[in-house]
Amino acid sequence: MEISKFLLLSLSLVFILVVAESFEYQEKELESKEGLQAMYDRWRSHHKVERKSSDRFNVFSYNAHRVHKSNKLNKQYKLKLNRFADFTHDEFKSKYADSKIAHKLALQGARPCPQNNNNDISNIPESIDWREKNAVTPIKDQGQCGSCWAFAAVAAVEGINAIRTGQLVRLSEQQLIDCDSKGFNNGCEGGLMEPAFNFITEHGGLATEESYPYVEKREVCCSSKFGHHSVTLNGGERTDGTEEALLKAVAQQPVSIAIDTNSEDFMFYSEGVFNGQCGLTITHGMTIVGYGTSPDGVKYWIAKNSWGEWWGEKGYVRMQRELQAPQGLCAINTYALIPVKDPNTPNNEL
Known part of the structure; x- marks a missing residue:
């Protein structure tokens, strides 16, 4: 009883x-x-x-x-009336989903990251979820700051650090927002992930979130925290823009990507495998933390977003892969960045 x-x-x-x-x-x-x-x-x-x-x-x-x-x-996905329900699509994009990535890539010109062109995927697993391997921190919320580029970069760095060291440590987006400002990265006004990896490599690593917490706005850089309580990197690599290269990369670690968010459905995404209409102008950064296949046989990516747990599938979105378009759904294949961390490169004070 x-x-x-x-x-x-x-x-x-x-x-x-x-x-x-x-x-x-x-x-x-x-x-x-x-x-x-x-x-x-x-x-x-x-x-x-x-x-x-x-x-x-x-x-x-x-x-x-x-x-x-x-x-x-x-449809194979559902929508819900989330916190964005009283925003127009233009308001939503300007506040939450426009890191101006395509614009900044055009201004940048040459690609500073070396391309990874070894696309043999014959030996990769059929599915992988880095959340199940303790390589993904809990969902975060960027708020009304155009800092998705920093969140996308940090999640990938958190992942490779966990894989290399066995320690899952929450790292600081705020340090990138405040301090990574000499090139095309501009705090809450948008940025790119590859310069973020270079910044981390050249400045003694990336501070922990505890030592340099997020405040949802750009502040004066606290340079005294460079090289202290930080996770180090050895640079970054950029894929060649193919789905095969992205698949091989995600089989080994979480990967930063960018997508086009010119889809009203994406704004209200709730669950399922998203395959809604969108364009090819990448504006919003996320991190792919796995891939798999639905019971109906639809293959998908698992992407970690930075809009809080109230959006999507507890903060994540599954996006369809293996489409005919070489750029992938919403141009997801076109700008994929891989942080590099040598197992023998120690972290600082962790």
Whole structure:
């Protein structure tokens, strides 16, 4: 009897947690302004959103109809009304998904990272998930700072350090935002991952998050922390832009990538294998931490995002791979960076 009560209580807690982390609504609420207004108020309360105006309500209503219509179609992924639901797509891109990567690559010109052209994938595993191998730190949240480039770079460095040393250490995006500023990296105004790897290599490593915490804005560089409590690198490599090269790289370690986010569906992605329409102008950095195949036979990448656990699959997105387009879905193959760490290169004060 006591066991039954315990099981009932456990199931109830699970149900409460599931409801608490997802915003639910009834289809009939979409049929009237009053219903939508009630939805809007509940959504604001659910996500603790303070802003409120007729314009925000109009945007929310548009997005609510769009998400509902998409979820009624036979897509292999679902959307949800997350914290972005009262943003237009242009507002979303400017605040969260425009690190100006393609723009900065064009200005950079020559590619400073050596290319890795050995694309033999005959001996790689059918699937891999670096989260299961203790090489991925918990999901982080960049906030309204265009620092995805730093988060994408740091997650890859955290991964290779864990693989080389057996220690999973949370590292500092803030140090890159504050201090990596001489080239094309510009704090919350966007940047590139390959110069970040070079910066880490040339400045005594990357500080831990504990010693140099994130503040969601650019501040004065604390250069006294260079070389202290830091993870070191030996440079970085860039793939040749093919899916084979990316697959081989991810089989060995987490890899920084960039994608085009010109997709309203990506903004509201909730679950499943994403294969929505998008372009080829890369603007947003993430980190691929694995790959696999769904029960339906759809092959996918596992990408770690930096928008918090409330977005996507607890902060992650599965994106379809093995498409006909050589650039991959949303140009995911085109800008892939691999941090290099020699097993014999020691870290500093860790």
